[in-house]
Amino acid sequence: MAKMNGAGTKEAAAGGAQVTFLEAIRQAMFEEMERDPAVVLLGEDVGVYGGAFKTSEGLLARFGWERVMDTPISESAIIGAACGMSYLGLRPIVEMQFIDFIVCAFNQITNFVAKGHYLWNAPAPMVIRGPSGGGVHGGPFHSANPEMYFVHTPGLKVIYPSTPYDAKGLLKAAVRDNNPVLFFEHKFLYRRIKGEIPAGDYTVPIGKAMVRREGRHLTILSYAAMMHTSLEAAEALAQEGIEAEVIDLRTLLPLDEETILQSVKKTNKCLVVHEDTKTGGIAGEIAAILCEKAFDDLDGPVMRVTSLDTPVPYAPTLEDHFLPNAKKVFTAAKELARY
Amino acid sequence: MKKELTRQQYVDLYYYMRLNRAVEDTMVKLFRQNKIVGGLYSSLGQEAISVGSAYALEKKDWLAPMIRNIGALLVKGVPPRDIFMQHMAKYDSPTKGKDGTSHFGDLDNLHIVSPISMLGDLIPVMTGVAMAGRYLGQKIVAMTWIGDGGSSTGVFHEGLNFAATQKAPFVLILENNLWAYSTPVRKQVPVENLADRAKAYGIDSYIVDGNDVVAMYSAAKEAVERARAGEGPILIEAKTFRRLGHAQHDPAEYVPKEMRTYWEARDPITLYEKYLTSEKLLDAKSKKEIEDKIEALLAKEREFAENSPMPPAELAEESVYCTGDDCHKIRAKWERPVAEVTPPKSSVAAVWTVPGFGSGKGSGGANAPIHFGDAPAATEKSVSERKPPAKIATKTGAKKPLKAAAASASRKARR
Numbered sequence: 001m002a003k004m005n006g007a008g009t010k011e012a013a014a015g016g017a018q019v020t021f022l023e024a025i026r027q028a029m030f031e032e033m034e035r036d037p038a039v040v041l042l043g044e045d046v047g048v049y050g051g052a053f054k055t056s057e058g059l060l061a062r063f064g065w066e067r068v069m070d071t072p073i074s075e076s077a078i079i080g081a082a083c084g085m086s087y088l089g090l091r092p093i094v095e096m097q098f099i100d101f102i103v104c105a106f107n108q109i110t111n112f113v114a115k116g117h118y119l120w121n122a123p124a125p126m127v128i129r130g131p132s133g134g135g136v137h138g139g140p141f142h143s144a145n146p147e148m149y150f151v152h153t154p155g156l157k158v159i160y161p162s163t164p165y166d167a168k169g170l171l172k173a174a175v176r177d178n179n180p181v182l183f184f185e186h187k188f189l190y191r192r193i194k195g196e197i198p199a200g201d202y203t204v205p206i207g208k209a210m211v212r213r214e215g216r217h218l219t220i221l222s223y224a225a226m227m228h229t230s231l232e233a234a235e236a237l238a239q240e241g242i243e244a245e246v247i248d249l250r251t252l253l254p255l256d257e258e259t260i261l262q263s264v265k266k267t268n269k270c271l272v273v274h275e276d277t278k279t280g281g282i283a284g285e286i287a288a289i290l291c292e293k294a295f296d297d298l299d300g301p302v303m304r305v306t307s308l309d310t311p312v313p314y315a316p317t318l319e320d321h322f323l324p325n326a327k328k329v330f331t332a333a334k335e336l337a338r339y
Numbered sequence: 340m341k342k343e344l345t346r347q348q349y350v351d352l353y354y355y356m357r358l359n360r361a362v363e364d365t366m367v368k369l370f371r372q373n374k375i376v377g378g379l380y381s382s383l384g385q386e387a388i389s390v391g392s393a394y395a396l397e398k399k400d401w402l403a404p405m406i407r408n409i410g411a412l413l414v415k416g417v418p419p420r421d422i423f424m425q426h427m428a429k430y431d432s433p434t435k436g437k438d439g440t441s442h443f444g445d446l447d448n449l450h451i452v453s454p455i456s457m458l459g460d461l462i463p464v465m466t467g468v469a470m471a472g473r474y475l476g477q478k479i480v481a482m483t484w485i486g487d488g489g490s491s492t493g494v495f496h497e498g499l500n501f502a503a504t505q506k507a508p509f510v511l512i513l514e515n516n517l518w519a520y521s522t523p524v525r526k527q528v529p530v531e532n533l534a535d536r537a538k539a540y541g542i543d544s545y546i547v548d549g550n551d552v553v554a555m556y557s558a559a560k561e562a563v564e565r566a567r568a569g570e571g572p573i574l575i576e577a578k579t580f581r582r583l584g585h586a587q588h589d590p591a592e593y594v595p596k597e598m599r600t601y602w603e604a605r606d607p608i609t610l611y612e613k614y615l616t617s618e619k620l621l622d623a624k625s626k627k628e629i630e631d632k633i634e635a636l637l638a639k640e641r642e643f644a645e646n647s648p649m650p651p652a653e654l655a656e657e658s659v660y661c662t663g664d665d666c667h668k669i670r671a672k673w674e675r676p677v678a679e680v681t682p683p684k685s686s687v688a689a690v691w692t693v694p695g696f697g698s699g700k701g702s703g704g705a706n707a708p709i710h711f712g713d714a715p716a717a718t719e720k721s722v723s724e725r726k727p728p729a730k731i732a733t734k735t736g737a738k739k740p741l742k743a744a745a746a747s748a749s750r751k752a753r754r
């Protein structure tokens with residue numbers, strides 16, 4: 001018998017630990033597989049190697065070849081097979097090596113996986129997860145934020161967490177959900193962000209946003225890496241006497257309209273910050289919701305700070321220009337506060 | 340012709356082919372009366388394939404039909420009324436009018452996976468069904484069909500290759516009916532026998548006369564049992580011909596007359612009737628009994644279907660999501676000890692063993708080097724602990740201080 005490859009049980013049992021975003025994700029998978037033998041993992045290099053980013057390190061050693069499957073480079077086949085597995089009551093977790101490659105399986109996800117429950121009463125409990133986002137100079141094919149392709153697909157749920165606590169709790173909730181859930185892991189956060197997670201089992205409810213910082217002058221809505229950027233901007237705004245309320249959307253589909261509306265009805269101003277490109281980003285959807293449901297409460301335009309409407313460029317000078325940053329958020333928020 | 344069929348099995352095959360054709364004939368009538376909501380496809384001349392292959396499955400096995408596999412659905416136990424109502428978009432149909440044609444399934448009883456229109460997508464899905472069945476110890480086989488045209492899709496390759504690497508208990512029937520809509524097979528695939536593709540996946544294949552139901556059944560039966568025994572997926576190419584157009588709207592004038600004449604003389608039901616008669620397995624009396632039985636059944640089924648209402652408009656809004664246990668109790672049916680797949684029994688040495696070269700392990704675990712786009716943990720970066728950055732207003736982005744490190748790391752470990 002092989003020596004266990006230190007897979008997270010000890011850490012999890014110890015609890016109350018500071019863990020990285022990446023470790024939180026690994027623990028979630030580890031504990032869910034421990035809890036329920038119907039949970040299996042499949043993807044490219046997830047087994048012996050432990051995943052390109054090591055999110056599945058140690059899972060094969062503990063759970064074996066039948067539950068941790070190294071697959072060919074065939075995104076459609078991996079997701080299609082996971083869908084078939086879900087029909088027999090399994091709860092597969094699929095890793096996309098980089099989330100950019102998820103579009104290779106676009107058809108399987110949007111036509112097969114997403115529509116089954118509506119059309120023929122066939123739930124497909126599965127999680128599709130993988131490293132997303134820019135800021136690490138991965139270039140145009142290793143930096144994508146393709147969440148909105150899927151937010152536009154009824155039948156899916158879409159999660160994009162920003163803290164280790166949420167990443168673990170939401171991933172566990174996703175595994176236990178009876179619907180297909182897309183789980184985006186911003187790779188910039190993997191080892192840069194640490195946070196405390198409690199000992200033992202917990203979940204974070206899907207579809208609930210969270211107020212990260214209270215304020216009364218304006219609302220900043222964001223998620224994932226830009227959550228941290230927004231908090232940083234809020235801190236700077238506070239220095240100038242502007243109290244921004246910062247809300248972490250956490251789940252993009254279904255969107256927590258209640259929390260959004262509650263905050264905007266209080267602050268009367270809303271700025272949406274996301275790393276996704278501008279046109280067709282969630283900010284546009286939120287602006288429409290606010291127009292429909294909080295028009296009389298708005299004292300200024302719904303504003304947005306987003307990436308440029310271009311592919312993600314490679315050179316650091318270009319990518320820095322492409323991405324939002326705290327300064328851009330700060331500037332936009334100040335402008336909005338003037339209304 | 341195989342000896343191992345019982346008299347009853349010979350008659351069953353005949354009954355289901357006749358039923359298949361009669362169901363489709365009835366739907367043509369409904370179509371002409373404008374009672375069918377969308378298009379109507381036909382499997383005229385291909386009944387032996389659907390019926391013969393599905394008949395090789397056991398009750399616990401899984402199948403997923405394509406548009407020309409009404410016969411397979413009937414063999415698996417779908418009542419004709421469901422097929423009629425699907426096409427008529429009725430409220431009592433399996434999808435309550437949300438989808439049409441053979442696009443419906445039954446996870447709990449009949450073990451049928453619903454297809455989607457995108458050709459080839461069922462191949463990986465049924466591979467997953469086969470893998471899950473094996474994992475749960477159910478000893479099932481999964482089967483689906485694909486056309487000569489559909490075999491040109493990328494997902495055909497991905498799916499069959501994945502099934503092969505996994506040795507999944509999966510049987511794929513490739514119905515080579517020589518046409519994909521208006522495109523002849525030679526423009527789809529420049530090889531004589533589509534079964535040859537199996538070689539590329541290291542799996543076995545059969546070539547069968549798709550108009551000979553007993554040959555079809557025998558090949559499918561052998562394939563199903565081999566797959567069940569753990570030999571991996573098997574591809575069966577059934578040679579046949581699409582006798583009508585792509586669907587009702589298509590007169591198929593692009594098909595040469597001689598070709599049609601040739602194949603019309605090889606009608607699978609006529610051929611089988613001749614065989615059964617010469618082998619004294621069917622006489623005029625029992626043939627008449629079967630015809631009467633089908634006629635009575637379909638009259639009843641059609642009446643039920645026609646009387647079913649259209650779905651209420653509000654139904655359009657319902658059931659996008661499963662709401663949880665109240666909606667679906669999702670439980671895997673274990674037919675092997677769970678202890679086999681849970682620690683400590685499941686634990687293995689996480690190494691690749693390469694014959695002749697020994698073994699190598701994955702990575703250094705916690706000490707693994709920094710990977711693409713990755714950087715060392717910045718403990719001070721937890722959300723609550725962020726310092727009030729006076730500098731923000733000047734220039735620094737949140738990510739700024741860490742970028743240099745990330746850039747050099749990513750350069751080293753790139754792709």
Ligand SMILES: Cc1ncc(C[n+]2csc(CCOP(=O)(O)OP(=O)(O)O)c2C)c(N)n1
Binds near residue numbers: 456487519
């Ligand atoms: C991916 C995809 N592309 C196009 C179509 C449209 N389409 C439906 S059936 C068909 C022809 C299929 O030919 P074949 O696979 O040989 O099956 P047959 O109709 O002969 O049974 C086409 C092009 C489709 N359903 N799916």
Ligand SMILES: [Mg+2]
Binds near residue numbers: 486488514515
């Ligand atoms: Mg064809």
